Amino acid sequence: MSLASRLYRLQTTEFDLKHKRRLLQDTVARLLHNAELSAAEDELSAIESRLAAARKQQRQLEWEVDDLNAKIKGLKDKLYGGTVRNPKELVSLDQDVQSVKRYLGGKEEKLLEAMDTTELIEAEAGTVRRRVADLKAAWEQEKEQLQTLKDATEGEVAHLTEMRLSIRNELDASASQRYDQIAKAKGIAVAKVEQGRCKGCNLTVPAGLWQRARAGEIVECGSCGRFLYVD
Ligand SMILES: [Zn+2]
Structure with a gap:
């Protein structure tokens, strides 16, 4: 996973x-x-x-x-x-x-x-x-x-x-800490990407970033800073 x-x-x-x-x-x-x-x-x-x-x-x-x-x-x-x-x-x-x-x-x-x-x-x-x-x-x-x-x-x-x-x-501790930081600031730390948009801020995610997220890499949305997750 x-x-x-x-x-x-x-x-x-x-x-x-x-x-x-x-x-x-x-x-x-x-x-x-x-x-x-x-x-x-x-x-x-x-x-x-x-x-x-x-x-x-x-x-x-x-x-x-x-x-x-x-x-x-x-x-x-x-x-x-x-x-x-x-x-x-x-x-x-x-x-x-x-x-x-x-x-x-x-x-x-x-x-x-x-x-x-x-x-x-x-x-x-x-x-x-x-x-x-x-x-x-x-x-x-x-x-x-x-x-x-x-x-x-x-x-x-x-x-x-x-x-x-x-x-x-x-x-690992750093991912856990970063997750807590974002969750504390934004309420939701991980945003799904649907139809090319970050569900956290509703803005379009650049294709490169989206593909990295889809590959399971841990990336943050350029506009709202949440972790991006592609189902
Ligand atoms: Zn976003």
Whole structure:
């Protein structure tokens, strides 16, 4: 294998390796964190807090309504029980009953509102709970696929790393260094020559240079300085 084709193979291997490493990194990151599921879980936990507060508020009002009903019953028992005979006292008792009843009316209205609120939040929580359950089920499947992808990509990275090392070991130090220099400056160190043009800069390669490159000799493009490779 000519030096030019070994350099070209090195470049292809390094690109593949870079790509596979990035894929591995992304896969590991995705395995660690499911943004959509976390967001839905956060949303659910916020709704659960709101629901707990609404239920507490509702219970509080139910107790108050019960207390007021008991109070009214006590007052009525006194009013109609026959133990109180003083007309003034009876009038005052009746006024108390009316006053507590008015107060009770307001509380009952608030209780109805609180019940409506609880019901609305319960419905909302139900929707989000189902969504979280669906996302979790989907996530279990996705995790399996991601794990398979991760294992396969780790294998590929190991293989490409070995390949890269063995190509590097076959190269002499000066070619390896020059390759790194060009790669660092230009991103791509080895450019293919296609239809007489350097694919790195798209300029025509003089026939003499092109023929030397085709013979496997290591030559650099006169305009962009990349190694030329003829397939
Ligand atoms: Zn060029």
